[in-house]
Amino acid sequence: MTTHNVLPPYEGFDGQFINGTWQAGSAGRVLKDTNPYDGTLLTEIAMADQGDLDRAYEAARRAQRDWALTMPKERAAIFHRALANLAGRKEEIVSWIIRESGSTRMKATAEYEAIVAGMAEAVSLPYMAHGSIVPVDRAGKEARVYRKPVGVIGVISPWNFPLHLSNRSVAPAIALGNAVVLKPASDTPVTGGLLLAKIYEEAGLPAGVLNVVIGAGSEIGDAFCAHPVPRIISFTGSTEVGQRIARTAAGSATLKKLGLELGGNAPLIILDDANMGKAVEAALVGRFLHCGQICMSTNRIIVEDGIYDAFLEAYCAAVETIKVGDPNAPDTMVGPLCNASQVQSVTGLISSGVQQGFELRVSGEVDGHIVPPHVFVGVTNGSRLAQSEIFGPVAPVIRAKDEAEALRFANDTEYGLSSAIISEDEGRAMRVAQGIEAGMTHINDITIHDYPHLMFGGEKNSGLGRFNGHWIVEEFTTDHLVTIQR
Structure with a gap:
């Protein structure tokens, strides 16, 4: 059996990481980073101002020129070393995710595994920047298309899967010869940014290729997106903020490409030939994993009439068995929800559902940041409860009279990120899947999946662009045509 050496824990999460140095931010304010479960102080970070942001982008611009010229094996070696260090730091990383984001141990472990998978995929990316030779209708003329890094990429990441959703952009950007300035969410500055900087620093990444700025969105958010240096802004977060980023970037002095992975309202369609066990498990895990604080979470459970009552009985019984409380317990x-504003938002949606007269079949008392599972039944698809991205442990169950109505309900939303179908008839499920207006659909599985080699992205107001595999290679590189007349 393979064993890994345990490395000394990382220290010094109290400032910015700019041009390979750890330094205090210049904003004159301190961000108190606390545990959402028990309120304990994790660290205090001297926050960045716009001057720090300028220095980070300039460091990235300078470093990227040399980094783009490195051999693929040199870039791949960074990820090999990062993988070795991750293996020796598993518990340290899992513990940080639990303490900073309120993740349960099972979710934090899954996030660690996603980071490992993303690093492993990044090893191959330097070799995937393929060019081409294109025929031209002229004697003696040759056309070559070279694929090159774009330059500097600005990455803004969210708090729900902070380490994974930062690295999902950072790793391929670096692997393809770009430099990065990363701004993590203020709720998760360590797991969303500073921890990642430590990992890459330890792996030997040259100074300036990755920079991390911790600052208030109200102070440096617009400047981050409008700055003239980055050619791409890669953002994961809410649709509202994504739309603001698009408007801000459009006003920049330099044209920018946007990669936006935004909100979701994932439908889980349970057809009347579904296996009951599969249906209940998909609705349970898909809705309540990480308290429903995942863009791909099952936001609406749409059940065909023939199986509706039986499903409700089995599902509500299963929900009642969910263990609630200490996220560190296995x-x-x-x-807990990540912050007080999330608690307010989720409890507001619960009150809305009650006021609209929907039956609250499962509920419980809110305790601090912990909101226990709630199940509403008989929900109408046009209601606020069904049309909102809930981002909390609240499950709306909707009855559909037949397959056609289930599909119509699934598509009746401004979002189109993930979706799932439970059915024992593969042909029928595939027919429904082809009719769903979403970037991703999973048959006989949960709505939550993100594999580093498979396409990830949404339709409608769920975003622009694609992540992972050769899709991210296309997003994070540019083509250069060179012709030769002989």
Whole structure:
């Protein structure tokens, strides 16, 4: 059996990482980073101002020129070393994710595994920047298309899967010869940014190729997106903020490409020939993993009439068994929400559902940041409860009279990120899947999946662009045509 050496824990999460140095931010304010479960102080970070942001982008611009000229094996070696260090730091990383984002141990472990998979995929990316030779209708003329890095990429990441959703952009950007300035969410400055900087620093990444700025969105958010240096802004977060980023970037002095992975309202369609066990498990895990604070979470459970009552009985019984509380306990499924504003938002949606007269079949008392599972039944698809991205442990169950109505309900939303179908008839499920207006659909599985080699992205107001595999190679590189007349 293979064993890994445990490395000394990382220290010094109290400032910015700019041009390979750890330094205090210049904003004159301190961000207190606390545990959402028990309120304990994790660290205090001297925040960045626009001057720090300028220095970070300039460091990235300078470093990228040399980094783009490195051999593919040199870039791949960074990720090999990062993988070795990750293996020796598993518990340290999992513990940080639990303490900073309120993740349960099962979710934090899954996020660690996603980071490892993303690093492993990045090893091959330097070799995937393929060019081409294109025929031309002229004697003696040759056309070559070279694929090159774009330059500097600005990455803004969210708090729900902070380490993974930062690295999902950072790793391929670096692997393809770009430099990065990363701004993590203020709720997760360590797991969303500073921890990642430590990992890459330890792996030997040259100074300036990755920079991390911790600052208030109200102070440096617009400047981050409008700055003249980055050619791409890669953002994961809410649709509202994504739309603001698009408007801000459009006003920049330099044209920018946007990669936006935004909100979702994932439908889980349970057809009347579904296996009951599969249906209940998909609705349970898909809705309540990480308290529903995942863009791909099952936001609406749409059940065909013939199986509706039986499903409700089995599902509600299963939800009642979910362990709620300490996120560090191995069998806890629902821990704390990330912050007080999330609690307010989710409890507001619960009140809205009650006021609209929907039956609250499962509920519980809110305790601090912990909101126990709630199940509403008989929900109408046009209601606020069904049309909102809930981002909390609240499950709306909707009855559909037949397959056609289930599909119509699934598509009746401004979002189009993920979706799923439960059915024992593969042909029928595939027919429904082809009719769903979403970037991703999973048959007989949960709505939550993100594999580093498979396309990830949404339609409608769920975003622009694609992540992972050769799709991210196309997003994070540019083509250069060179012709030769002989």
